[in-house]
Amino acid sequence: MSDNDGRQTLDVEFGPGVVGIGVGVSGLLFLLDPVVGVVAAGGVEVRPVALSGVALACALCLGAVVFLRRGRRLFGIAHAIFGVAWSGIAVGTVLRRGTVIVAAVLLVVVGSGFLVAQAREWY
Numbered sequence: 088m089s090d091n092d093g094r095q096t097l098d099v100e101f102g103p104g105v106v107g108i109g110v111g112v113s114g115l116l117f118l119l120d121p122v123v124g125v126v127a128a129g130g131v132e133v134r135p136v137a138l139s140g141v142a143l144a145c146a147l148c149l150g151a152v153v154f155l156r157r158g159r160r161l162f163g164i165a166h167a168i169f170g171v172a173w174s175g176i177a178v179g180t181v182l183r184r185g186t187v188i189v190a191a192v193l194l195v196v197v198g199s200g201f202l203v204a205q206a207r208e209w210y
Contacts, residue, residue: 102153106166109146113139137180144173161205168198 116139125132147170155163175191178184 102157103150106146106150106153109142109149113143113146116142137177140173140177140180144170144177146170147173161202161209164205165198165202168194168202172198 116135120134120136120139123135125134126138127133128138147166149170150166151163151170153163154160154166157163172191172194175187175194179187179191
């Protein structure tokens with residue numbers, strides 16, 4: 088996009104931009120894990136890859152709110168499905184509950200099927 092002077096301008100909306108930054112932070116934490124090792128977070132030692140999962144879950148849940156408020160139903164539902172699933176994986180890992188992790192994976196499978204069915208209605 089260019090303005091009246093012919094210069095290039097960046098047109099980024101706030102909500103989706105924040106979601107993208109959250110996903111980017113998640114990816115950066117994932118990549119930093121082998122380099123950094125264990126870090127202290129709130130008095131607890133944790134690996135950056137674990138923080139990566141939490142950051143991704145937060146970004147996806149925020150994305151659900153952003154897209155649903157904008158009327159982008161399918162995108163909002165997709166973000167909600169995967170945000171809840173990533174939250175389940177993080178919580179299940181922390182609590183050492185395999186059933187929570189399995190339920191999160193099943194949510195991804197069923198949610199993906201739902202999204203494919205909904206996307207077919209568009210075309």
